[in-house]
Amino acid sequence: MAASYWDSTQRKYWTFTKQQLSVERRKLEEAERALVLQFPLPDRRLLSIYFYHQLAKLARPLGVRQQALATAQVYVRRFYTKVEIRKTNPTLVLATALYLACKMEECPQHIRIISAETRHCWDMPLNDTSKIGECEFTLISEMNSQLIIHHPYRSLHELQAQFQLTQEENSLAWSIINDHYLTDLPLLYAPHVIAITAMFLAVVLKPAQGGPQLHAAGVATALQTLGNTRQTTAPGAQNRIQKLVNWLAESSVDIEAVVDCTQELISLYEIWELFTDKNCKDQIAKFVKARGLDK
Amino acid sequence: MFGGYSSKKKVIERYKIIGFISSGTYGRVYKAQGKHGQVGEFAIKKFKPDKEGEIQYTGISQSAIREMALCTELSHPNVVHTVEIILEDKCIYIVFEYAEHDLLQIIHHHNQVTRQAIPARTIKSILYQLLQGLVYLHKNWVMHRDLKPANIMVTSAGKVKIGDLGLARLFYKPLHSLFTGDKVVVTIWYRAPELLLGSRHYTPAVDLWAVGCIFAELLSLRPIFKGEEAKMDSKKTVPFQRNQMQRIVEILGMPTKERWPLLASMPEYPHLNSLASGNPRIHRPVSLEKWYEQNLRNNRYPEGQSKDSPGAEGLSLLQALLEYDPQKRLTAEKALSHPYFSAHDERLKPSDNCFEGSSIEYPNRRVSQEDNDIRTSSLPGTKRSGLPDDSIIGRPAKRLKEG
Numbered sequence: 299m300a301a302s303y304w305d306s307t308q309r310k311y312w313t314f315t316k317q318q319l320s321v322e323r324r325k326l327e328e329a330e331r332a333l334v335l336q337f338p339l340p341d342r343r344l345l346s347i348y349f350y351h352q353l354a355k356l357a358r359p360l361g362v363r364q365q366a367l368a369t370a371q372v373y374v375r376r377f378y379t380k381v382e383i384r385k386t387n388p389t390l391v392l393a394t395a396l397y398l399a400c401k402m403e404e405c406p407q408h409i410r411i412i413s414a415e416t417r418h419c420w421d422m423p424l425n426d427t428s429k430i431g432e433c434e435f436t437l438i439s440e441m442n443s444q445l446i447i448h449h450p451y452r453s454l455h456e457l458q459a460q461f462q463l464t465q466e467e468n469s470l471a472w473s474i475i476n477d478h479y480l481t482d483l484p485l486l487y488a489p490h491v492i493a494i495t496a497m498f499l500a501v502v503l504k505p506a507q508g509g510p511q512l513h514a515a516g517v518a519t520a521l522q523t524l525g526n527t528r529q530t531t532a533p534g535a536q537n538r539i540q541k542l543v544n545w546l547a548e549s550s551v552d553i554e555a556v557v558d559c560t561q562e563l564i565s566l567y568e569i570w571e572l573f574t575d576k577n578c579k580d581q582i583a584k585f586v587k588a589r590g591l592d593k
Numbered sequence: 594m595f596g597g598y599s600s601k602k603k604v605i606e607r608y609k610i611i612g613f614i615s616s617g618t619y620g621r622v623y624k625a626q627g628k629h630g631q632v633g634e635f636a637i638k639k640f641k642p643d644k645e646g647e648i649q650y651t652g653i654s655q656s657a658i659r660e661m662a663l664c665t666e667l668s669h670p671n672v673v674h675t676v677e678i679i680l681e682d683k684c685i686y687i688v689f690e691y692a693e694h695d696l697l698q699i700i701h702h703h704n705q706v707t708r709q710a711i712p713a714r715t716i717k718s719i720l721y722q723l724l725q726g727l728v729y730l731h732k733n734w735v736m737h738r739d740l741k742p743a744n745i746m747v748t749s750a751g752k753v754k755i756g757d758l759g760l761a762r763l764f765y766k767p768l769h770s771l772f773t774g775d776k777v778v779v780t781i782w783y784r785a786p787e788l789l790l791g792s793r794h795y796t797p798a799v800d801l802w803a804v805g806c807i808f809a810e811l812l813s814l815r816p817i818f819k820g821e822e823a824k825m826d827s828k829k830t831v832p833f834q835r836n837q838m839q840r841i842v843e844i845l846g847m848p849t850k851e852r853w854p855l856l857a858s859m860p861e862y863p864h865l866n867s868l869a870s871g872n873p874r875i876h877r878p879v880s881l882e883k884w885y886e887q888n889l890r891n892n893r894y895p896e897g898q899s900k901d902s903p904g905a906e907g908l909s910l911l912q913a914l915l916e917y918d919p920q921k922r923l924t925a926e927k928a929l930s931h932p933y934f935s936a937h938d939e940r941l942k943p944s945d946n947c948f949e950g951s952s953i954e955y956p957n958r959r960v961s962q963e964d965n966d967i968r969t970s971s972l973p974g975t976k977r978s979g980l981p982d983d984s985i986i987g988r989p990a991k992r993l994k995e996g
Contacts, residue, residue: 302733308667353797374959401655404762409652435598438653438661443678445662446763483823 303488309445312376312483319379326382333384337585340578343481343569345383346572348578350372353392356419362413363405364476369447370399373437373477379485380440387591388582389420394433402445447493450475453493461542463497471500474563481566487555494551495559502539517564520555600681607679608635608688612960619657619759624691624960635676638668638683652681652870656759657685663735663758664689669728673756684939692754694955698808700742702955704814710892713903716811718947719745720910721934723804727925731753731797737761742810751946764797767863781822781837782806786848786920789834791839791860798919801928805914812903813888814941817844833864839875842868846878854917879947880911906933951995 303309316320323342327334339345350371357367375397393416400407411426416430438445454475458468476494478484483492504522546553586592608625610633615622620641627633640657648962664675664687676688696719705712723745730737739760746754778835781844787795809817820837842848847865850856869875885908894902916922923931932944946952 305668360846397652398658401653401658406655426649427652428649431652432598435650435683439598439600439680443661443665445658446666 303490304449306446306448306531307442308446308448309488311442311444312485315486316378316482316486319482319485322379323528326380327479330384330413333382333585337381337384337581337588341569343566344573345578346375346482346575347480347566347570348575348582349388349392351575352389352420352445356393356396356415359419360407360415362400362407363403365449365451366403366405367396368451368476369403370395370481372447372484373399373441373445374483375485377437377440383582384528384589385591387536387586389416390429390433391437391584391593392432394437396443397430398434398437402447448489450478450489450493450496453490454496457493457497459499461501463500467497467500470503471496473570476498477563477566478559480570481562483559483562486562487559488520491551491555492559493558494546495563497557498542498546499560519559521560523563558561596994598680598932600679602677602679604637604676604679604681606635607631610637614958614960624958625688629857636689636691637846638687638689639890640685640686642694647681653685659762660685660759661685663761667730667733667735667758669726669729671754672721672729673754675796679886684819688757690748690985691727691753692756693958694747694956696742696747696811697757698958699955700810700814702953706956707953710814710894711811712951712953713899713901713907714944714949715901715947715951716808717934718751718943718945718949719747719753719811720804720808720949721943722945723755723928724925724929726755727751727800727804728929730761731800732926734763735761736797737800737803740808741780741973745807747947751944751948753947768978781834782816782818784834784837785919786838786917787859788842789838790856790862790865791831791833792919793860796919797925798922801914801922801925804925804928807882808907808911809888812885812907817884828878835864835868837970838865839868839872842878843872843874843877845881845917847875848917852921855918855920879966881915882908884910884913900993903933904936906936909933929937 303586340348345407353367353370353374357370370392374392377395393412397409397412402410409430413427413430451472453466454471458471464473471493477494478492478496499517499520505519544558557566607628608631609628610803611624613621614624614636620639621812623637623639629633640654650978655663659680668674670791673692674690676690679686679688698713703709727737727740735758737755737758737760739757740755743757744757746756748754783803783806785799788799797979806817818837818840820834823834824834825831847868854860888904890896896902898904905922908932910923910928911982913923913931914928935941
């Protein structure tokens with residue numbers, strides 16, 4: 299578990315292939331076909347970005363640690379592989395996920411603080427804390443009490459020492475890891491694969507060029523680098539990158555997985571540019587209001 | 594939300610409650626039988642809601658969350674197996690495999706009923722299994738923090754299983770110093786000296802001290818350091834556990850900076866000097882050797898080298914576990930390769946059935962048929978100290994109360 303991702307419930311029960319994930323989701327939608335037709339929602343990737351932003355917004359004034367926030371992000375994504383969104387009040391789910399994650403990551407927040415902050419942050423009257431308490435039961439139950447999450451931050455920490463990443467590279471890799479919570483990646487790959495991807499991108503993208511802001515185009519270039527260097531002889535490739543690629547090739551790390559993660563991130567950075575809060579917010583509000591889920 | 598929470602699994606549909614086993618600050622434990630093809634016996638731990646008869650959801654305590662998460666994640670032959678967790682009617686039920694005995698009960702049986710020592714090979718097997726469970730926990734960055742005889746289960750097949758992870762937690766890079774969360778850990782008689790001296794960054798070594806205390810108790814049938822707990826005052830400041838520290842020093846002697854270099858940096862270090870006042874025994878400690886010799890004699894273990902005696906290696910192991918300096922104290926892994934376990938026959942590991950070769954019959958766990966609210970005694974051996982949990986850390990500001 300904490301030491302070994304390999305024996306963890308995360309690996310055994312909460313890591314999916316893309317196909318498995320889409321089968322699960324299709325099953326949920328088919329079971330609620332009428333609802334799905336009645337209340338169309340934005341693209342899942344946009345919703346995922348929306349949830350990420352909302353959780354971060356709630357966590358900020360509370361001074362919640364990054365790791366607890368990340369755990370909450372994963373809880374929300376796990377939960378929605380089991381429960382159709384339109385049957386829930388997402389605001390309540392987000393607040394509860396944060397409340398639970400803070401306890402799990404040893405930085406507890408009182409339920410009343412969470413409740414008050416929810417009201418303040420989203421202008422949503424969660425009148426009594428018992429709603430959060432009840433939703434906590436639902437969350438834990440749907441997640442089968444499997445609450446321990448392995449994050450890529452720790453793997454990055456180990457890689458940082460091994461590859462002597464610079465301060466800038468490390469913080470760029472760190473923010474790429476932050477970004478991966480906006481996607482399905484936490485449900486698809488092992489934390490060390492995510493960490494290696496983040497490190498690789500950070501080294502290739504060189505933070506100097508354009509600061510830590512990531513662009514789809516930049517990442518696509520990085521992907522090309524990865525593709526080129528895989529053919530082992532890449533004249534002109536920088537030494538460090540070459541070293542990294544050699545290490546990748548010799549290690550048991552699945553390069554295809556790293557490529558795939560990178561593509562997923564490109565897709566995120568592309569769609570992120572189209573994202574607006576408002577659309578998601580309005581569409582969600584529609585079914586919440588209509589179905590009285592906020593009562 | 595979606596018409597309220599309702600459990601997909603119902604305790605009563607899945608288990609037949611046979612009776613009540615015990616209770617504590619956390620709630621109650623029941624013995625149960627599986628229904629509908631679910632074979633065997635189980636122990637079901639029911640966490641009581643914060644307030645008895647609570648009609649509303651109030652949020653689950655942090656220690657219950659920890660226990661649930663750890664129980665689902667852990668799996669080892671020497672750690673009590675969790676069958677499932679059921680959330681129903683504002684209560685949490687953790688269903689464990691059933692164990693007929695525990696070390697408290699076994700010690701009691703020898704001390705009060707048969708008045709005979711526990712066979713040396715039984716003790717060796719118990720310790721060996723206990724340490725294997727502990728190696729697993731520590732490898733997985735889990736500190737148990739509440740090891741004591743009552744929490745070490747023994748099945749009727751002689752398998753030893755570490756139970757009650759209610760205080761356990763992960764120690765990989767904690768976000769806070771471990772001290773901030775729960776101010777009081779480990780039942781006082783088994784509490785390591787670094788905890789008594791107020792250490793803020795304690796380590797899995799606290800569990801090994803407890804193993805040392807348990808080893809001593811298995812040999813002598815009495816807690817080796819039976820101190821009286823100083824209670825928290827009204828301001829909830831944690832008092833220095835003077836009496837407990839005295840009990841330790843009376844046997845082991847004063848800890849010294851020579852043997853424990855970081856001693857002087859312990860927050861409660863200044864209290865140590867005052868321990869001796871009015872207590873001459875502090876100046877003339879018994880020494881662990883003497884204590885060991887006396888107790889082996891009292892309990893009629895054969896003298897000299899014999900497989901029926903814990904022998905000289907037993908003392909050496911005990912000394913290495915009851916080592917003041919947590920950095921020098923044996924780790925669980927090192928303890929397993931201690932000569933104590935290989936003495937007499939290097940090829941043979943201690944049995945994984947602690948009753949092997951023993952004809953002693955232990956009574957079955959007492960199960961009460963009436964499920965009334967049996968009050969537990971507040972003896973440290975039977976009940977854990979109250980934990981502040983998140984009620985202290987996250988105490989809401991006053992202005993939020995009206996909501």
